[in-house]
Amino acid sequence: MDLNIFDDDFLYDGFQKFGVGGMISAIPHYSSLQYKKNLAIAMMASRGGFSSLDYVKKRFGNTLKINEIELSEPHQIIFEINKYVKQYVNTLSQRIDQIPDKTYPDTFGYLVASVALRRLRTSFKLARFSLFEGFRIESMCIIKLILEQCTWAYSVYNLTNEKVNTIQPSKSINNFKSVYPNIGKIYGEINEVSHLSTSRIRELVDIKDEEIWIKLTSPKDTLHTSLILLLATDIYCITSEIIFKKLLPTVDFINSQNNLPNRNRAFLTDFILFKKRVENLWSDK
Structure with a gap:
């Protein structure tokens, strides 16, 4: 049996804060822009009380502006x-x-x-x-x-x-x-x-x-x-x-x-x- 302390790679491979409308998450630095957009849509749906992600994506997807964060x-x-x-x-x-x-x-x-x-x-x-x-x-x-x-x-x-x-x-x-x-x-x-x-x-x-x-x-x-x-x-x-x-x-x-x-x-x-x-x-x- 192997000993494991961390289950999530971002804990030791580096992570960044990511948030929408007051909701904050931590995601790996190597996350793709599409992954960030999908996460942002899910956060917006949760915060706005929407049950359909497709609805949020169609209504707000084109307005999302996500800044890329570069490591030093x-x-x-x-x-x-x-x-x-x-x-x-x-x-x-x-x-x-x-x-x-x-x-x-x-x-x-x-x-x-x-x-x-x-x-x-x-x-x-x-x-x-x-x-x-x-x-x-x-x-x-x-x-x-x-x-x-x-x-x-x-x-x-x-x-x-x-x-x-x-x-x-x-x-x-x-x-x-x-x-x-x-x-x-x-x-x-x-x-x-x-x-x-x-x-x-x-x-x-x-x-x-x-x-x-x-x-x-x-x-x-x-x-x-x-x-x-x-x-x-x-x-x-x-x-x-x-x-x-x-x-x-x-x-x-x-x-x-x-x-x-x-x-x-x-x-x-x-x-x-x-x-x-x-x-x-x-x-x-």
């Missing part, structure tokens, strides 16, 4: 990265869900590794939501959890019952360096942000007119964090394919011969393109 450039990039991450995580999760349970190796290590990986879709949802809201520190804390669970799953999936309990998630990062050499550097950067210290506190406050203002969000820094989420997605997909390789029809992120990352994976090319966009925007801020 940082939010647009984060929005696109969030959709990209969601696509890869959900697609791989669905492929794993289709594997019959009876085909799983009958070992405790494989069982707990499977549970750890399959529940991470919830963590990715929360990470995407935090990113879009500009919550950099909270995003990093969740991404840290994702990396620890991935590397822990990799560390235990081949172990027997007695040895599984000796592996701690926070200590398993080093075990994954042979697969993903940069994971130590990534994890170190995450720790630096997620662990508040005196030097970090200085970055979270502004002093204006002898008053201290606490920064709750950091849109500029969150842009860089979105790249870290992409790397976490890459690590998640690589780990999942290593563990479920024998049960999946095909693998895309790893070389099936040696369980190392596929250097020609499309994800890597897309990451470079996202990175260039973020760096260009960062340099302009």
Whole structure:
């Protein structure tokens, strides 16, 4: 059974307020103009007490003027990265869900590794939501959890019952360096942000007119964090394919011969393109 916190995509993919005549709703940013018109007609019918949507559409449809709301450039990039991450995580999760349970190796290590990986879709949802809201520190804390669970799953999936309990998630990062050499550097950067210290506190406050203002969000820094989420997605997909390789029809992120990352994976090319966009925007801020 999968753990789900949110049922509506707009909660973590970004949403906008939409209202007619005092009635307010929240709709995804990617909603089409036709969808907005249909929703506006339904709102007008409800507020006016009309039982026929066709009547409202014929009478008022031509008078509707709906302004398109554009995202800021940082939010647009984060929005696109969030959709990209969601696509890869959900697609791989669905492929794993289709594997019959009876085909799983009958070992405790494989069982707990499977549970750890399959529940991470919830963590990715929360990470995407935090990113879009500009919550950099909270995003990093969740991404840290994702990396620890991935590397822990990799560390235990081949172990027997007695040895599984000796592996701690926070200590398993080093075990994954042979697969993903940069994971130590990534994890170190995450720790630096997620662990508040005196030097970090200085970055979270502004002093204006002898008053201290606490920064709750950091849109500029969150842009860089979105790249870290992409790397976490890459690590998640690589780990999942290593563990479920024998049960999946095909693998895309790893070389099936040696369980190392596929250097020609499309994800890597897309990451470079996202990175260039973020760096260009960062340099302009």
